[in-house]
Amino acid sequence: MARSLDALLADCAERLAQLQAQRLMLYAGANLPSARAMDAYNPALSAYPAMGPAFAKEQPETELVSELECYTQKAAKRLFKANWAQVRLPSCTLANLAVFHAYCQPGDRILAPAAEHGGHLSQRRGGTPAMAGLEVEDLPFDTATCRLDTERAVAQVEQLRPRLVVLGRSIMVKADDIAPVVQAARAVGARTLFDASHVLGLIAGGAYPNPFDAGVDLVTSSTYKTLPGRPQGLVLGRNPQDAQALDRVLDGQMLANYDAGRLASLAVTLDEALADDGAYARAIVDNSAALHRALLDIDLPVIAAQGREVHTHQLLLPLSGNVDPRAQMLALQAHSVLIGTCVDPTRASHYALRLGTQFITRQGLNPTRMPEVARLLAQVLQVAPCGRLQVRAGMSEAHTQAAIRNLIKNEY
Secondary structure (H helix, E strand, O other): OOOOHHHHHHHHHHHHHHHHHOOEEOEOOOOOOOHHHHHHOOHHHHOOOOOOOOOOOOOOOOHHHHHHHHHHHHHHHHHHOOOEEEOOOOOHHHHHHHHHHHHOOOOOEEEEOOHHHOOOOOOOOOOHHHHHOOEEEEOOEEOOOOEEOHHHHHHHHHHHOOOEEEEOOOOOOOOOOOHHHHHHHHHOOOEEEEEOOOOHHHHHOOOOOOHHHHOOOEEEEEOOOOOOOOOOEEEEEOOHHHHHHHHHHHHHHHOOOOOHHHHHHHHHHHHHHHHHOOHHHHHHHHHHHHHHHHHHHOOOOOEOOOOOOOOOOEEEEEEOOOOOHHHHHHHHHHOOEEOEEEEOOOOOOOEEEEEEOHHHHHOOOOHHHHHHHHHHHHHHEEEOOOOOEEEOOOOOHHHHHHHHHHHHOOOO
16 A cells, blocks of 8 residues: 555655664765755755856846856866866756767767666667767777776777767776877867766865866766765866857756756855865775775675775675576665665676765774674675675574664764
């Protein structure tokens, strides 16, 4: 039987406390804004439209919205070393779609990550690019190193001469070498776009290479993964003329209205990242490295950065090939361990658990606590005969939940 609205609202009211104290949140695409950022959301600013450019909008009494747009754009430009910023889009998927329409024509060829290597639906063949009438060719990937195959990608750019090259994926356990690909794209007259949704907060803190330093033309991103903000989309750019092309698409075709109430919250998140001076990003990377070591110490297989490579927030635990990945995710959820699944980019037709350390880092956990996290995972996971993982059968849910509460109590 369907529950009443009052029952649903009561569960909504409990969700924040559950995430903070009763769940081990290792989902790689989740975070929580600060209390100040959450309080800054103002629905009154969304009571009626604010269409058009800042200070040239079609509606009355929209000066405050315009001021917030300009402030937030300035903060984003400063934080990410961009020459312009667009802050009105509600998600990175729509940001990517806007980019496709602004800089490409139907029938144009673009290069983008393949689904089996972590390409997001907003990048890959058969996904959002199809809405703009684009032809997508898969970028090459090195399964041995779990990175973009830079040498083959350069050759592909030179041979196919695409309109746009889309870099960045939803699976990023280490940084790609993108500068040679960017140079090759520029030589054939192609723009480059880096989708930074998963690593934006790491870029802000200097823990992941800034794509603009490699010469990238455009950066798109969501704002709620390693950057701990409310969900929305960003477009950042190098060339001011590119900003004009995007504005024409947004003001003329895409943004009759948007939720301006979230601008103040985003401004707070960006200001906090500027003031943080990279401490949060460094803490995420340190926790990932420590968790990687701890998992290896207890003989759990893990795909992560190696040697002197810098970690991101992501670690992959490869799953046994004979298990249903969604069933494994739900079995972990029953133990209050929240982890998503993804394709295993190193092995065709296989899956992995994709861990993220950004949320537990926000809770205050540091590298000294990562062995506890690893041991808790070992309680609910077991190594199958194939050397890969599956959820352990018969484990007490109450025991796991008590261990989680003990791990994260009083940390957030």
